[in-house]
Amino acid sequence: MRSATFWNGKRDRHRMAGFATTPAGTVPPHTASDSPYFKTTLDNGVRVVTGPMSGVRSASLIFYYNVGSRFEQPPIGGVSHFLEHMLFKGTERRPDPAIISEEIERVGGALNAATGRESTSYWVKVPSTHLELAFDVLADMMRGTTFDPTEFEKERKVIFEEIRSIQDMPEDLVHDVIDEVVWPDAELGRPIAGTEETVGATTRDAMIDYWRRNYSPDRLIVAAGGDLRHEDVVALTERYFGDLKPDGSPNTFTPLASDQHETRVRLVDRETEQAHICLGFPALPYTTERRFVQSTIEAILSGGMSSRLFQEIREKRGLVYSVYGYFRPYEDVGQGVIYAGTDLERVEETVGALAAELRKLREAPVPADELERTKTLRKGRLLMGLEDSRSVASWVGGQEATYGEIKTPEEIMEEIDSVTVAQVQELADELFRPERYSLAVIGPYRDERLFRDLLTG
Secondary structure: OOEOOOOOOOOOOOOOOOOEEEEOOOOOOOOOOOOOOEEEEOOOOOEEEEEEOOOOOEEEEEEEEOOOHHHOOHHHOOHHHHHHHHOOOOEOOOOOHHHHHHHHHOOOOEEEEEEOOOOEEEEEEEEHHHHHHHHHHHHHHHHHEOOOHHHHHHHHHHHHHHHHHHHOOHHHHHHHHHHHHHOOOOHHHOOOOOOHHHHHHOOHHHHHHHHHHHOOHHHEEEEEEEOOOHHHHHHHHHHHHOOOOOOOOOOOOOOOOOOOOOOEEEEEEOOOOEEEEEEEEEEOOOOOOOHHHHHHHHHHHHOOOOOHHHHHHHHHOOOEEEEEEEEEEOOOOEEEEEEEEEEHHHHHHHHHHHHHHHHHHHHOOOOHHHHHHHHHHHHHHHHHOOOOHHHHHHHHHHHHHHHOOOOOHHHHHHHHHOOOHHHHHHHHHHHOOHHHOEEEEEEOOOOHHHHHHHHHO
16 A cells, blocks of 8 residues: 555545536436546535446456545654555455455456545445455444554564665655655655654554544545446445535645745755656646646656756756656645756756756746647647556546546646636746745755755856
8 A cells, every 4th residue: 555645635625517426325327428438426525436347357346445644643644645545455344354355356447546635535346247246345444443563563664664665665655755845844844754753652542543533425436337237336426425424523634835935955965776756846736727838847847758857957968868857736835846867976967957957947948849749748648548447447436536627638637728828927927936945855965055056046
């Protein structure tokens, strides 16, 4: 159960144009909407969204809970991730943890989970003839876990090892460091897995209290894709979750604002074989329609081997083996990150080259043909990415969890096509300013001023 950002958000809008919404227990009319996706909201607030598919033999199921690490109180930081692990550790009906995986794997299926900053998800994929089994196992984990004290202490030690493994991998650790630099003293700056101190301080009673209050019906989205019928998934959800009620006051998070006005640098002085670099900056939240412009900038910079970062930093200049960028949008703020791993003697040149690529995008309009190639790439990957039942479950569930609505691929492609050269340059000018940059470097370096000058010069 790896710690990872999966999907973000917690807003809900029940009736959205362009896709079917039906009362609980009724069959959604497939002819009532042009959308291939369906939604039902149970009386207690649990949402069911599905994407039935033809020509496949599998079914995938994902339970999304709109709660993650940024909802936690600092003394028990990492409890969302710890809880995710514990839900695999035995239930009243399946007291031996091995039974959980065995029941899914004996039919050829797979299951796993992921914890993010604003959501936690649990998924299973099986041959479609075993969908009911998959639902039974996953629902039993969510509602019947015993939090066995022996398993609790054992899993705490497992998470200690997970945290230590990240400390031993600078190419992973540097991403946690840049989060801390961009969001100092904020929940978004804490590692999702927590620290040994906070995981060590988390008691069984504190976890059960967190679980009861935050795994509530209004925060649960049941998403399914593949060879299935929407009404069958609704019936299963009603059977296993129809009696779920809120239990106490759920955690919330404190909204943030992007108020950085000076360059920040954090050096982690270590003897390493490579220098590991993350250049970060505040970015847009997912709640703005400009997110489509931001994701286009991401593709221009890092959308494959033909992208600007790969071509300039690796192919033309030979500075790195690995270079890529990504955006992490949240409900209230966002974050952009560029990563590069380079030779210890070429770290200054590499940092300067990364800053130059961002400056180029800010100062010069993207050529129209490059923008069109980027749009075509994005649309092609979107369509190819929806050929699997799990990806369709992620598509419908992730959108519902994040936006409270589900757009079709065609609608998203229209948004991609609407992005203009002027919009790209306008947003690049807003994002790529040296006073908004944060830099994290792991390697044998101590002179922060040198690196700050590279970003501001």
